[in-house]
Amino acid sequence: MKIHEADAKSLLVAQGLPVPAWAVARTPTQAREAAVQFLADPGNATKKVVIKAQVLVGGRGKAGGVRLAATADEAEDVAAQILALKIKGLPVRRVLVGPAADIVKEYYLSVLLDRATKRLMFIGSAEGGVEIEQVAVENPDAIVYEHADPLLGLPDYAARELAFKVGFGKHWKAGAAIAKGLLRTMIANDADLVEINPLAVIREHNADGTPVERLVCLDAKITLDDSALGRHKGLEELRDLDAEDPADVEARRYDLTFIKLDGDIGCMVNGAGLAMTTMDLVKRAGGEPANFLDIGGGAKADRVAAAMRLILEDRNVKAILVNIFGGITRGDEVARGLVEARAQQERDVPMVVRIVGTNAAEAAEILEEAHFVTAASLDEAAAKAVAAAKGVAS
Amino acid sequence: MKIHEADAKSLLVAQGLPVPAWAVARTPTQAREAAVQFLADPGNATKKVVIKAQVLVGGRGKAGGVRLAATADEAEDVAAQILALKIKGLPVRRVLVGPAADIVKEYYLSVLLDRATKRLMFIGSAEGGVEIEQVAVENPDAIVYEHADPLLGLPDYAARELAFKVGFGKHWKAGAAIAKGLLRTMIANDADLVEINPLAVIREHNADGTPVERLVCLDAKITLDDSALGRHKGLEELRDLDAEDPADVEARRYDLTFIKLDGDIGCMVNGAGLAMTTMDLVKRAGGEPANFLDIGGGAKADRVAAAMRLILEDRNVKAILVNIFGGITRGDEVARGLVEARAQQERDVPMVVRIVGTNAAEAAEILEEAHFVTAASLDEAAAKAVAAAKGVAS
């Protein structure tokens, strides 16, 4: 699950990490109020504020979603403009307001699951502020890696080694402490990824006006492990329902994995790999899948009915392909669910059903009795569904 | 550091372990008030209270320090008697008052440092309520062992294995949970030993009077790692200063390790092994050591002076043996400390000084100038000190 920058920063602060103050505004007026406060802060070396769109996609900077303001009026105006944006199709409903940083140097630091070593891996670079993927291509030597110990986490020495390798210079102690804090954040929240970009040395002003440097987390991106949300009170609340399709919410309720796509052939499959394969074969047969939908193992009739509703809510869908390979899942259960779902559905969409494996014979009987179009092989099913979507009789 | 049963139980409760209610009383009146409350508790199946002396030595039961009472009057009376006791020389200043348990079955469970395997080890037995050392001699097969994993602690499966091996029967889940709790208690407080004896299945009454069984920690003994006290706020406060000699307090202040013994020859040595050896040689030469005293490595003059004061506070001391093998410790520093200490001391006790190793020559000069009796070998020093204590001119 992706969460907003502001929420990610709250999780960092909870682990004692240094993050400059911020406020979240849903209206230009709220943004103005926050700006007034940050502009008046004597520690704010730039005497400006930054206003950042809170959206769950990358590239907001290029889309005009990150801008500075030097006065309260300007802040209100800029916030209004950003709150009117759509970034990659997502409306901006919140902005983050904070002091604009006087950046001395930008770094990159993240921790993520490394599948190959089966460990947590830190990625650091003295080339911060740009996408790490870009650094990886253009200047791979500028990236350093350090694995956490699978049993001990990140011992102090490893945090120091990482800090020295990244090159935090006189800020190495802060860098090491932040690395340890990122790991704590990861573990405390069962995150997949905790990414700080930029992690920056910024200049602030002491009460007497003298400048002081410190290493802070200027931006933060955290994704959470969906499998672990159940054991973390409060994290589910960080889900941005605004940014989600109502279909996603419905899918979660029935324990379905549903991803909406742009095509016109709805797919209902058991198993993620087979679901992807079904999409691939639809495409190969000349069609476009309307969704990825995995009904999971052991799906019963009510889940099948819910899956059908989800598919049909997409008005683009012109045909449906059901592909079930029974293992845990019983074919007859799915067949009954399909019969029931079709009885309730509002609009009539051609459906091609293929059920093999456990209780396939019983399923075939039920489907035949209900006059479903069936197919023996997956390739055949895909071809029939594509033909149906194109209005050709199958 | 040893702590009282009541304090140990507080540490267990802090980790969520099941411990029957208790109160600590310093006066018979306080004991009466606590008894009134526990006697009125409808859950108290025995309708009696137990009153237990809080002393930091074993064998309080045999010494009459654990007794039952059936009424408030009796509780007050019994508490008065126990508070008047001395157990192994220690006055009883506090008693623990709690409901007398209706014991169905007694177990033993502890966790401690196992030097041989360098791991934490659980010891369990279905023969609880007696000293585990006695069980080890009489019925060694009744004791089961389980090591914690050095990196993972006690995983659930290991806690279950332990519970099944000990034989908690239908209380195995509670037994496993308590084992995990003991380890948490150990780690949270840097304990050396957490021992529950007895860990007992007791019968209590529900609100409606029906009996109910549960597994609870009836007694608790915890010793803490002195090296780790500094990192646990609050644990130092559990030290029972009443049960300590003022000399112990003074020794701690100067970072000296001091143990008072019954003899008349004071010993001041650097290094624990050498300090024990010095005691052994005093005894071998026909004398009796008055103390174990390790001034530690790198001791300076003020620590030497403090050590001397500690030794002389013991009125039994008739002679002092100083044995220093300089390594980190510089002999001249010790010699200067001795001269200073002698200048300040109230009573004149013969002193034999042996200083070898680092800066021994400078030390010899200082000692000679100050007319100290010296010795070349440790054996010679011991002989001279014993002779001095017996009043023979050395």
Next chain:
Amino acid sequence: MSILIGRDTRLVVQGITGREGEFHSRAMLEYGTPLVAGMTPGKGGQTALDGRVPVFDTVAEAVRETGANTSCIFVPAAGAPDAVLESVAAGIQTIFCITEGIPALDMISVVEKVRLAGARLIGPNCPGATSPGRAKVGIIPGSIHREGRVGVVSRSGTLTYEAVQAMTDAGLGQSTCVGIGGDPIVGTQHIDILRLFAEDPETDALVLIGEIGGSAEEEAAAWAAEHLPDMPKVAFIAGRTAPEGKRMGHAGAIISGGKGTAASKVAALEAAGFRVAGSPTELPKLLREAGYRG
């Protein structure tokens, strides 16, 4: 012979008295798997599957009493990592963890413990393995198999069944089929299974089923190119139409930063001498074209 499981397998099922555990244990037993013990804490001394399988409180006891050397875990996600550790501590050498939905971080210390013990973990979130005619461990339907000499390895569940069914329908039997699981942290990866197949005298050809995300297929392909240049090899990769940045069901199936695409995997496999199918049904034909005569 076969890999992972075979005639010497002596299986203990952890969580045998649960709904899933019992259902699939019955299927394993009916397939002929030497299922010698079950384990459910607190049910030691009872029996499962109509008295055919003794149940123990601990895996250690099951090992001691029945000589179990392989375990299969149907314990719910909250207890499954601990169940793996229990098997490791009891000396089990081959552990199948079927359980899905285990938080990824929980598996990190577990796979390390498995590694340190020199044991092998398949999964979690995997369908298990079948050595047709000998044993099946996990949830793969036994009926789709046929005895033979093709080794199959896959990250998926039902997609594996699809591929295996296609093979069986074409008369191509399997030595062992292994589903390694779709989670980001799994005990055994494609390359590890290829290493085992390379040493199995009864495996003459390879089917590799992969999907988008990570780079396990690429690593396996490179290894196979070097160590199995002459063995007929075919592959299928799911997710050619998957959009970037979306997690396609499996926690492991996500394309990020332009990495882990189907295209890059297909290219790596083809470069390594694999024939890559456009549909699972094409696998048998490609195997024949690659020279497999089994």
Next chain:
Amino acid sequence: MSILIGRDTRLVVQGITGREGEFHSRAMLEYGTPLVAGMTPGKGGQTALDGRVPVFDTVAEAVRETGANTSCIFVPAAGAPDAVLESVAAGIQTIFCITEGIPALDMISVVEKVRLAGARLIGPNCPGATSPGRAKVGIIPGSIHREGRVGVVSRSGTLTYEAVQAMTDAGLGQSTCVGIGGDPIVGTQHIDILRLFAEDPETDALVLIGEIGGSAEEEAAAWAAEHLPDMPKVAFIAGRTAPEGKRMGHAGAIISGGKGTAASKVAALEAAGFRVAGSPTELPKLLREAGYRG
């Protein structure tokens, strides 16, 4: 030859810029120890000991730049367990931890990591080791030693010096003297050192110094009886007069439940063929009586 340290030793001192670290590093260097590097985080690029020793930020860097293979730790108790882990991770094979006052629980995971890495840890709370004429690591005064063929192992610090001085005064030189430390959890125990001496062609006799508490001396004695029946062996045990239940300075030195007494240790050593001295000064005489002619 010698054990643990010798001509091939290349030493890095962790905490070389601290007061203790600098003082003893100077003594080690003056003794002729191949002290090739120091390590203090944040002081990388500087030098220590009047420019004679380069200082690095990390042990890994020290190893890479100087080929260090042995470390000596003078880091304060709060950081010492981590310092051991750093040495292990950097591939150091022999680690001396001089630091005292480390909480015992901190060492449990550390000694396990050392074990898993196949490295050796001496200490913590130990004086180190000396191979006279070759190298000394730690805080044992160099002046008390003499080159020779007697191996010395001890739990104590100054008591070891006392014993070694007595040996040297009697003309009995040492191959290596090792102080293993007095904490309850130490990386290396008496028996481990005896195993090393048994394989050292330049060690012809043994001196074992023990003290009350635990059963390490008994275990070492039993091993020596079996594996070194013909080697002259002498011992001294401190704490004959120690009362039960009191911790005699060393956290490890405590008699509890009637176990760990001096009497039981002396009996075990004598049964194993050790001659046990009543005073450290008697050790040379007993060694001669045991047939040592070195």
